[in-house]
Amino acid sequence: MAEAATHQEFDPLATGGTRRRITSKGIVYGALGLFALIYLAPLMIILLNTLRPLDDIVRTGFIALPEAETMSLKYWAEAWGTFCIGGTCEGVSRFYKNSLMMTIPATVLSTMFGLLNGYILSKWRFRYDGVIFGLITLGVFMPQQMTLLPWAFVLGKLGLSNSIAGLVFVHTIQGISFTTLFCRNYFVSIPDDLIKAARIDGAGFWRIFRRIILPLSPPIVIVTVIWQFTGIWNEFLFGTVFTSGANQPITSAIVAFSGSGTGERHYNVEAAAVIMAAIPPLIIYVLGGKYFVRGLTQGAVK
Amino acid sequence: MQSPNNNSTGSRKWSDLTPQMVLAPTVIAALIWVIGFSLWTLWISVSNSTLLPDMTYHGFEHYxxxxxxxxxxxxxxxxxxxxxxxxxxxxxxxxxxxxxxxxxxxxxxxxxxxxxxxxxxxxxxxxxxxxxxxxxxxxxxxxxxxxxxxxxxxxxxxxxxxxxxxxxxxxxxxxxxxxxxxxxxxxxxxxxxxxxxxxxxxxxxxxxxxxxxxxxxxxxxxxxxxxxxxxxxxxxxxxxxxxxxxxxxxxxxxxxxxxxxxxxxxxxxxxxxxxxxxxxxxxxxxxxxxxxxxxxxxxxxxxxx
Structure with missing residues (x-):
C-alpha cells in the first residue's frame, strides 16, 4: 500500500518544464514502440508468409507483403494434414498429437507430485527433510546431457524406447524437481498454526491436504502448469534422442523438415507449421499473464 | 481420493509415516536420476565405452x-x-x-x-x-x-x-x-x-x-x-x-x-x-x-x- 502511494506521487517524467516533459514522453513512447516492433516483427513476418505462394517467397524472400489476389489459407491445411516430414506425408497433425500426448500427462502428473511433495516438505518435519529438499532441487540444475545415456538405458529396460510414454516418464520425473520447488516455496507461507489447529482437531495427513492445502493452491497450480506445459511442449533434445520417426514431438519434427538442407523447400507450409508449434505455449502465455511472470521470478531467483 | 490409512482410525504407527511414504517415490527417483545418473555418466567418461557402454575402467584419456x-x-x-x-x-x-x-x-x-x-x-x-x-x-x-x-x-x-x-x-x-x-x-x-x-x-x-x-x-x-x-x-x-x-x-x-x-x-x-x-x-x-x-x-x- 505504502509502496503504491509513493509511486503515485512520483512521476519521473513530470520533472522539468512542459516542453521537456513532452519531449521525454515522446522519447519513451518512441523507444517502446521501436522495441515492440523488433519483438513482434519476426513472428508477424512468418505469419504473413503462411499465406503467400511459394514462388513468391522464393523470388522476394520472407520480408515482403503478401499480394491480396494470391493469398491463400491452403498452406495451413497442407501443413496440418498432407505435408511430408521424414517419409510420412501426414503433416504436423501427427507430431502435434504426440506433443499433446506427451505434454498434458507429464504436466498433470508432475504437478500432482509437486503439490504433495511441496506440502510434505513445507509442513511436516522429519529427519533429513532439508537434505531431501536439497536433493530434489538439485534436479532443477542438472544439464540434460548428463542424463542422456542413463535415460536411454533405463527407457530401454522399461520397454519405453521410442515411445511417447517414455517421454512422459522422463518429463514427469525431471519436472517433479521444479514443481516441488515451486510448491514448497509457496506453501511455506501458509501459517503453521493453521496446520497445528487442524491436527489438534484430529485431521490427518490427507485431510489437511484436502481441506487446507488444496483450497489455497490454485495460484501455485496455475504457475506450475504454465511452467511445465511450456517447458515440456518446447523441449527438443529428449524428444530427438529418445524417439524417432513418427513418434517424435513437434519440435523435433520442425528440425527434421527445416534443418535438412536437401530437397525442395516449402517455405509457406513450413512457416505455417512453425506458427502452429508456437500457438499452444503462446495461448498459455497470454491466458496466464501475471502467473507466467510469477513463475519466472520464482523459478529464477529462489 | 479416500486414503487407505486414515490416521484418525488407522494404526497410529503407520499414519505417522504417511508423509515419508508419500515422499518416498520422489526421493528414490531423485536419488537415481540426480545422483545415480551423474555418477553413471561420470563413470562412462572414464570407461572403455565407444559405440556401446563398456563399464571397464579406462582412465582420463577421453578428457x-x-x-x-x-x-x-x-x-x-x-x-x-x-x-x-x-x-x-x-x-x-x-x-x-x-x-x-x-x-x-x-x-x-x-x-x-x-x-x-x-x-x-x-x-x-x-x-x-x-x-x-x-x-x-x-x-x-x-x-x-x-x-x-x-x-x-x-x-x-x-x-x-x-x-x-x-x-x-x-x-x-x-x-x-x-x-x-x-x-x-x-x-x-x-x-x-x-x-x-x-x-x-x-x-x-x-x-x-x-x-x-x-x-x-x-x-x-x-x-x-x-x-x-x-x-x-x-x-x-x-x-x-x-x-x-x-x-x-x-x-x-x-x-x-x-x-x-x-x-x-x-x-x-x-x-x-x-x-x-x-x-x-x-x-x-x-x-x-x-x-x-x-x-x-x-x-x-x-x-x-
Whole structure:
C-alpha cells in the first residue's frame, strides 16, 4: 500500500518544464514502440508468409507483403494434414498429437507430485527433510546431457524406447524437481498454526491436504502448469534422442523438415507449421499473464 | 481420493509415516536420476565405452582427447564469447526496457506482454524464424535486393567470423523480456523517497537511474546474470535450429559436441566427458552463487536478530 502511494506521487517524467516533459514522453513512447516492433516483427513476418505462394517467397524472400489476389489459407491445411516430414506425408497433425500426448500427462502428473511433495516438505518435519529438499532441487540444475545415456538405458529396460510414454516418464520425473520447488516455496507461507489447529482437531495427513492445502493452491497450480506445459511442449533434445520417426514431438519434427538442407523447400507450409508449434505455449502465455511472470521470478531467483 | 490409512482410525504407527511414504517415490527417483545418473555418466567418461557402454575402467584419456580436439576447444571458446555477449546484451536491453516501462507509461501490460512473449515460444521456433530472416537466400539481404539495392550484403549467418553474433542477437531477442520482467520487479521495490531526495538535489532522471536506482537493485542483476549464464551453458536447441553449429564449426557449442560424440560418432565415453565438462561449468557458476546467497541470508538473519 505504502509502496503504491509513493509511486503515485512520483512521476519521473513530470520533472522539468512542459516542453521537456513532452519531449521525454515522446522519447519513451518512441523507444517502446521501436522495441515492440523488433519483438513482434519476426513472428508477424512468418505469419504473413503462411499465406503467400511459394514462388513468391522464393523470388522476394520472407520480408515482403503478401499480394491480396494470391493469398491463400491452403498452406495451413497442407501443413496440418498432407505435408511430408521424414517419409510420412501426414503433416504436423501427427507430431502435434504426440506433443499433446506427451505434454498434458507429464504436466498433470508432475504437478500432482509437486503439490504433495511441496506440502510434505513445507509442513511436516522429519529427519533429513532439508537434505531431501536439497536433493530434489538439485534436479532443477542438472544439464540434460548428463542424463542422456542413463535415460536411454533405463527407457530401454522399461520397454519405453521410442515411445511417447517414455517421454512422459522422463518429463514427469525431471519436472517433479521444479514443481516441488515451486510448491514448497509457496506453501511455506501458509501459517503453521493453521496446520497445528487442524491436527489438534484430529485431521490427518490427507485431510489437511484436502481441506487446507488444496483450497489455497490454485495460484501455485496455475504457475506450475504454465511452467511445465511450456517447458515440456518446447523441449527438443529428449524428444530427438529418445524417439524417432513418427513418434517424435513437434519440435523435433520442425528440425527434421527445416534443418535438412536437401530437397525442395516449402517455405509457406513450413512457416505455417512453425506458427502452429508456437500457438499452444503462446495461448498459455497470454491466458496466464501475471502467473507466467510469477513463475519466472520464482523459478529464477529462489 | 479416500486414503487407505486414515490416521484418525488407522494404526497410529503407520499414519505417522504417511508423509515419508508419500515422499518416498520422489526421493528414490531423485536419488537415481540426480545422483545415480551423474555418477553413471561420470563413470562412462572414464570407461572403455565407444559405440556401446563398456563399464571397464579406462582412465582420463577421453578428457585429454576431448581437450585435444579442435572442435571442442572452438566450442568452449564460442561458449565464452557467446555467453558473455549474450548476458551483457540481455542485461542492457532488459534494463532499458524496464526503465522505459517504469516511466509510468500507459498500457504497461501490453508492452510487457509484447517484450516477454519470445520466452514462451521454443528455441526451435525462434531459431527457425530467425534463420529465415538472417539467411541471404530468404531474408534481409534478398529483401534489400528486391527493393533495388543490389549491392546490399547481409550474410552474417553464412560467414564463419560473424555467424556467432547471429546466435547472440537471437539469444538476446529471446531472453531480454525475461531480464526486463525481473529488473522491473526490482525497480518497483526501490524506495520512492530515495529518488525524490535525489530529484530535490537537482539530479536528472538518467543520472538518478544510473547513480541511485540501478545500484540499489544490484542483487537482482546478479540473480539474472546467474540464470542467463545457466541458459548460455545449456544452449543447444537455439543453435541447432539457427545454424546447426555451422558454417563449419563457427557456432558449435559444448552441448552440440556432446550430442555429436554420443549419437553421431559413437564416442560415448568422450561424449560423457564433454557432458561432465558442462556440469563443471554449471557448478562453477552455481556453487559460488549458492554460497553467496547463503551468506547474504545469514547476514540478513543476523541483522534482524
Amino acid at each position: 585429454a582427447k576431448l581437450w585435444g580436439s579442435k572442435r571442442w576447444t572452438v566450442a568452449y571458446q564460442n561458449l565464452f564469447i557467446f555467453g558473455s555477449l549474450y548476458v551483457i546484451g540481455t542485461l542492457v536491453v532488459g534494463t532499458v526496457l524496464a526503465v522505459l516501462i517504469d516511466q509510468r507509461v500507459r498500457f504497461e501490460g501490453i508492452w510487457r506482454t509484447i517484450y516477454l512473449y519470445p520466452l514462451a515460444i521454443s528455441f526451435i521456433v525462434t531459431g527457425t524464424v530467425w534463420r529465415w530472416i538472417f539467411h541471404p537466400n530468404t531474408g534481409v539481404e534478398l529483401a534489400l535486393h528486391d527493393m533495388g539495392w543490389l549491392a546490399a550484403k547481409f550474410d552474417w549467418i553464412t560467414d564463419r567470423d560473424l555467424a556467432l553474433y547471429v546466435v547472440v542477437i537471437t539469444g538476446i531477442w529471446h531472453a531480454s523480456g525475461f531480464a526486463m520482467a525481473l529488473i522491473l520487479a526490482g525497480l518497483r521495490s526501490v524506495d520512492g523517497d530515495l529518488v525524490k531526495a535525489a530529484q530535490i538535489d537537482g539530479a536528472s532522471m538518467p543520472r538518478i537511474y544510473r547513480k541511485v536506482v540501478l545500484p540499489t537493485i544490484w542483487p537482482i542483476f546478479v540473480a539474472v546474470t546467474v540464470v542467463l549464464l545457466q541458459f548460455a551453458i545449456k544452449t543447444y536447441d537455439l543453435v541447432v535450429a539457427l545454424t546447426q553449429g555451422g558454417p563449419g564449426v563457427a557456432t558449435t557449442v559444448p552441448a552440440i559436441v556432446v550430442y555429436d560424440l554420443m549419437f553421431q560418432r559413437g564416442q560415448i565415453a568422450q561424449g560423457a566427458a564433454a557432458a561432465v565438462m558442462i556440469l563443471v561449468a554449471l557448478a562453477l557458476v552455481l556453487i559460488p552463487y549458492a554460497v553467496w546467497t547463503g551468506w547474504q541470508k545469514r547476514k540478513e538473519g543476523a541483522r534482524h536478530g
